Every structure is written in C-alpha cells, then in structure tokens.
Amino acid sequence: MSARxxxxxxxxxxxxxxxxxxxxxASYYRYLEAGRIEFWRARGFSYDAFEKETGLGLxxxxxHMRYRASARFDDLIEVETWVDVATRASVWFEATxxxxxxxxxxxxxxxxxxxxxxxxxxxxxxxxxxxxxxxGHDA
Amino acid sequence: MPSNxxxxxxxxxxxxxxxxxxxxxxIAEIDTIPDEAAFKDLGIDSMMGVxxxxxxxxxxxxxxxxxxxxxxxxLNRSYDLVLGKLPQTAAAAG
Numbered sequence: 001m002s003a004r005x006x007x008x009x010x011x012x013x014x015x016x017x018x019x020x021x022x023x024x025x026a027s028y029y030r031y032l033e034a035g036r037i038e039f040w041r042a043r044g045f046s047y048d049a050f051e052k053e054t055g056l057g058l059x060x061x062x063x064h065m066r067y068r069a070s071a072r073f074d075d076l077i078e079v080e081t082w083v084d085v086a087t088r089a090s091v092w093f094e095a096t097x098x099x100x101x102x103x104x105x106x107x108x109x110x111x112x113x114x115x116x117x118x119x120x121x122x123x124x125x126x127x128x129x130x131x132x133x134x135x136g137h138d139a
Numbered sequence: 140m141p142s143n144x145x146x147x148x149x150x151x152x153x154x155x156x157x158x159x160x161x162x163x164x165x166i167a168e169i170d171t172i173p174d175e176a177a178f179k180d181l182g183i184d185s186m187m188g189v190x191x192x193x194x195x196x197x198x199x200x201x202x203x204x205x206x207x208x209x210x211x212x213x214l215n216r217s218y219d220l221v222l223g224k225l226p227q228t229a230a231a232a233g
Contacts, residue, residue: 061186089189112186120209121185123193 004135005082006039012075022070028105029063032095035079036109039093045131054125055116061090062110069104071097077104084108086132088123155225156218162198163214166191174215188212195221 008031016027037047051057071077077099084092090110097105113122160172167183178188188211192203195217201224203211211217 087190088193089186110186115205120205121189122205122208123189 004133005080006035006042006136008035008038008079008081010034010077010079012071012073012077014073017073022072023075025065025067028065028067028097028107031077031079031097032081032093032107032109035081035095036093036111039081039083039136040131042136043131043134045127045134050125050127051116056122056125057114057116058091058111058124058128059114060109061112062108064108066106067104068106069099069102071099071104075099083132086124086129088129091124091128091132152222155221156214158198159195159218159221160214162194163191163217166194172214175213178212185209191217199225201225 010031012023012027016023016030018024040047047058077097079095079097081093081095084094086092090112093109093111095105095107095109096103097107111124113124113128114120115122156174163183164170164172167178167181167187169181169183172181183191189208192208192211196202199221201221203220207220210220
C-alpha cells in the first residue's frame with residue numbers, strides 16, 4: 001500500500017441498498033466522501049475545522065464513476081483513496097471501492113474551492129494542498 | 140516586484156495581449172480567444188479561470204486578489220488586470 005493512499009472500511013447498511021437488494025449507485029458517493037474525509041484526517045487535516053476556520057468549502061465539481069460489481073447489505077467494503085492531481089484550481093481524488101479482492105467501483109472526483117459568504121470560487125488553500133500531498137499515517 | 144520583471148513598453152503591450160491569448164488558449168484548449176468573448180461562452184469554467192490566473196501569476200510575477208479572480212471573464216479584462224499590475228515606462232504612459 002502506498003503511503004499516499006488511505007483506506008477506509010465501511011459496513012453496508014440496509015438503507016444503502018435498493019429494491020434490487022444491491023447497493024444503490026448513489027450510495028457509493030457517500031462512501032467516497034467518507035474516504036476523502038478520512039484520507040485527510042489521517043494526514044492531520046480536519047475538514048470540519050477547515051470550513052469553520054476559513055469560511056471556505058470544497059464542493060464536488062465533477063465525478064466519473066465506473067461500476068464493476070455489486071455490493072450487498074452487510075458487506076464489508078474498503079474505500080482506497082488517493083490524490084491524482086492537486087493544483088490551486090482543483091483537486092482530483094481517485095478511489096477504488098473493493099470487497100476483498102473484488103473491485104466494485106472505480107472513481108475520479110474533482111473538488112473545487114468556494115467561499116460560503118459570496119459563493120465565488122477561490123484558489124485551493126495551501127493547507128489543503130499540503131494535506132493532499134502528505135504521506136499520512138494510515139499506510 | 141521581482142528584479143527580473145521589466146517595465147512594460149508601449150510596443151510590448153500588444154505582445155502582452157497576444158501572450159495572454161496564447162496562454163489562455165493553451166489552458167482552455169481552444170484555438171481562438173476573441174478579445175471580448177465571455178470565457179463562459181467559450182467553455183471556460185470558473186475552475187479553468189483559476190488555472191488561467193495561476194498561470195498568469197507565475198508568468199508575469201503578479202498577484203490577483205480573491206475579488207479579482209471573478210473579474211477574469213474575457214481576454215480584454217484579463218489584459219487590463221495584468222497591465223494594471225505591471226510597471227509602466229514613460230513612453231508607454233505617453
């Protein structure tokens with residue numbers, strides 16, 4: 001495992017599934033978000049504190065998802081998260097969601113930076129870029 | 140101001156605009172950037188706008204404020220902003 005990757009385990013809840021008894025495609029976005037938050041936390045960066053201290057947010061601006069296999073209720077899955085590209089304009093996260101050796105989802109998610117007060121775009125702060133490039137202690 | 144940035148002359152003003160046109164075209168992957176065309180109409184979104192500003196800051200050793208980020212909406216507006224941050228020569232002022 002690369003030191004620049006984070007792994008977050010998730011147990012699939014019943015509410016994550018749909019009528020077909022598999023995890024609904026939208027549920028994976030929550031897993032990916034959790035993966036990003038925990039990726040940062042393992043690098044000493046609290047997203048909650050960041051928002052409160054700066055008045056800035058890092059909304060999702062673009063996503064690419066490839067669904068390769070289904071997950072079901074009570075599965076234990078792992079979200080492996082890493083940063084592909086981090087610039088002053090945006091951060092591209094990539095993630096793979098697995099159940100054991102089976103790849104369920106491959107994704108790319110782009111985050112921008114906006115100011116809550118005026119809704120206008122801002123540069124990605126260096127604190128965020130540093131956290132994205134930090135090796136982390138979850139590896 | 141860094142010592143490697145020279146005052147801009149009248150002649151180099153037109154060069155500056157063409158340099159900016161090329162820089163923006165390269166980042167946006169667009170062949171033509173008309174002077175007054177709104178970036179949003181050219182498919183340049185706000186994140187690309189930040190990339191353009193970051194490239195301009197690196198190339199010309201200038202800094203844009205947060206408020207100025209949202210003013211980078213056309214080539215001419217970008218040019219005016221950059222020009223206003225570069226030192227002017229007497230000839231240029233005349």
